[in-house]
Amino acid sequence: MENKKENKNIDFYIEEIRTAAEEFHINETRPLSYFIRTFGCQQNDNDSEISAGLLEHLGLEAASQIEEADIVIFNTCSVRENADRRFYGHLGNLKTWRSEEKQRRIGVMGCMPGQGTHNKHLKDTFPYIDFLLNAGDMGNLPRALYESRDQSGKHFIVDLTDQPKEMTYPSLPVKRESRHRALISIMSGCNNFCTYCIVPYARGRESSRDPQVIIAEAQAAVDNGAKEIMLIGQNVNSYGNDKRRKGESGFPSFAQLLKEIAQIPDLSVLRYMTSHPKDLSDELIEVIGQYETIEPHVHLPLQSGSTRLLKKMNRRYTAEHYLGLVQKLRAARPEITISTDIIVGFPGETEEDFEATLGLMEAVKFDRAFTFIYSPRSGTPAAEWEQNASDVEIQERFERLLDLQNTHSLESNKTCLDKSIYVLVSGRSKTDEEVFSGRTKDDRLVNFSVPDVSQLENEYAYTARGEAVTTVISEGSEVLVKVTKSKTTSLEGVFERLL
Numbered sequence: 001m002e003n004k005k006e007n008k009n010i011d012f013y014i015e016e017i018r019t020a021a022e023e024f025h026i027n028e029t030r031p032l033s034y035f036i037r038t039f040g041c042q043q044n045d046n047d048s049e050i051s052a053g054l055l056e057h058l059g060l061e062a063a064s065q066i067e068e069a070d071i072v073i074f075n076t077c078s079v080r081e082n083a084d085r086r087f088y089g090h091l092g093n094l095k096t097w098r099s100e101e102k103q104r105r106i107g108v109m110g111c112m113p114g115q116g117t118h119n120k121h122l123k124d125t126f127p128y129i130d131f132l133l134n135a136g137d138m139g140n141l142p143r144a145l146y147e148s149r150d151q152s153g154k155h156f157i158v159d160l161t162d163q164p165k166e167m168t169y170p171s172l173p174v175k176r177e178s179r180h181r182a183l184i185s186i187m188s189g190c191n192n193f194c195t196y197c198i199v200p201y202a203r204g205r206e207s208s209r210d211p212q213v214i215i216a217e218a219q220a221a222v223d224n225g226a227k228e229i230m231l232i233g234q235n236v237n238s239y240g241n242d243k244r245r246k247g248e249s250g251f252p253s254f255a256q257l258l259k260e261i262a263q264i265p266d267l268s269v270l271r272y273m274t275s276h277p278k279d280l281s282d283e284l285i286e287v288i289g290q291y292e293t294i295e296p297h298v299h300l301p302l303q304s305g306s307t308r309l310l311k312k313m314n315r316r317y318t319a320e321h322y323l324g325l326v327q328k329l330r331a332a333r334p335e336i337t338i339s340t341d342i343i344v345g346f347p348g349e350t351e352e353d354f355e356a357t358l359g360l361m362e363a364v365k366f367d368r369a370f371t372f373i374y375s376p377r378s379g380t381p382a383a384e385w386e387q388n389a390s391d392v393e394i395q396e397r398f399e400r401l402l403d404l405q406n407t408h409s410l411e412s413n414k415t416c417l418d419k420s421i422y423v424l425v426s427g428r429s430k431t432d433e434e435v436f437s438g439r440t441k442d443d444r445l446v447n448f449s450v451p452d453v454s455q456l457e458n459e460y461a462y463t464a465r466g467e468a469v470t471t472v473i474s475e476g477s478e479v480l481v482k483v484t485k486s487k488t489t490s491l492e493g494v495f496e497r498l499l
């Protein structure tokens with residue numbers, strides 16, 4: 001059963017929820033709490049950070065465990081099958097939990113609720129869900145909470161996926177997961193309709209955010225201690241196209257936006273993703289070559305090295321064009337690393353197509369690659385197409401591709417051996433408390449240990465302050481690390497000094 005829609009101003013919903021949260025706090029002598037479980041890409045990570053910021057603005061507090069929260073929100077992904085399955089598993093586990101206390105609520109946002117088949121499946125199979133929101137529609141979260149309040153009578157699902165996105169607030173509050181790194185969304189949606197991808201159906205058409213708002217968010221993040229900014233969008237290279245098409249001829253290009261943000265004082269690393277090869281302009285390559293702050297790394301999804309298959313995928317570039325871009329990038333920024341995404345077993349992929357992919361990998365020698373076996377996403381054109389290779393053949397191709405990429409990744413990481421490199425520390429290693437982790441400017445993962453202080457060149461700097469080196473290194477520290485071992489997916493090293 002669904003409720004009747006009441007559309008009021010966002011300020012009305014914010015006020016109502018804040019008042020209800022205050023009353024709950026007084027009556028229950030504890031704050032109303034929330035927990036957000038995020039699946040999928042960095043766009044979803046950023047949407048969850050904004051949702052968390054908004055919920056705290058409404059007076060809620062983060063719970064440390066899902067079962068301890070009053071409001072649980074799943075931010076879903078339908079790009080990969082694995083994320084679907086994990087999400088449904090979590091949702092199924094909450095059935096009893098939901099019925100135990102009346103203030104408890106379950107919301108689902110992200111890529112799934114806005115797609116017809118997923119929307120129906122969610123409502124039919126999990127009728128204890130309280131609200132559904134479209135991907136990126138955090139502005140409607142206060143309304144969803146308001147309309148799904150007090151369901152002590154007959155339960156209904158508040159489905160706001162047929163409502164326009166709430167865009168009144170150009171910049172919603174954000175609670176960043178990390179102190180040293182700020183994710184900033186510069187646009188939403190995608191116009192490309194790659195034949196295997198669900199994103200344009202789930203997130204809608206491209207819509208670029210105001211450049212002044214983005215620059216102000218970047219400046220505020222740096223003022224609050226962020227050393228790294230990651231600009232995100234499904235296809236950042238087409239930033240502003242939507243506005244310029246509508247007559248805003250002075251709306252900046254992505255290259256111009258990147259250039260502005262790269263000049264923010266005290267920003268150490270400016271990252272961006274994802275770049276689409278068909279929109280990577282000469283202007284952008286020139287800017288990447290000019291500004292030290294812009295990471296010497298680009299993630300440029302190839303998907304296939306066969307021009308025939310690229311056409312079937314509707315990628316709108318050829319293998320030759322891709323190779324030309326790599327040459328231009330390396331000419332503009334010789335130290336640049338290139339990572340990519342590659343799909344194996346796309347419908348109709350022949351051995352010849354697959355070998356063209358291996359050939360292009362040999363020609364480029366990617367520093368890193370995310371490789372996937374194709375899985376059909378219902379609602380996309382490719383999901384209707386016949387597969388001509390057997391599962392065994394596809395698996396065998398995947399292993400050949402992985403072997404080749406592992407060789408290239410290791411070769412790339414070996415170029416760092418014995419060098420002293422910049423690392424921005426993200427924290428302690430998950431598996432070893434004595435080891436710190438971080439990333440280089442060109443986006444390599446580094447795990448490093450701190451040797452005996454007496455062996456450090458500048459050990460007096462720490463002992464004079466009475467501090468152990470390990471206590472002065474923390475998330476966001478910028479350090480120099482001597483690389484002692486190169487592995488396929490990471491580097492190992494020893495701390496040299498703080499920067």
Ligand code: SF4
Pocket residue numbers: 190191192193194197198199200234235276
């Ligand atoms: S560019 Fe293609 S793969 Fe990327 S989000 Fe858009 S449709 Fe999907």
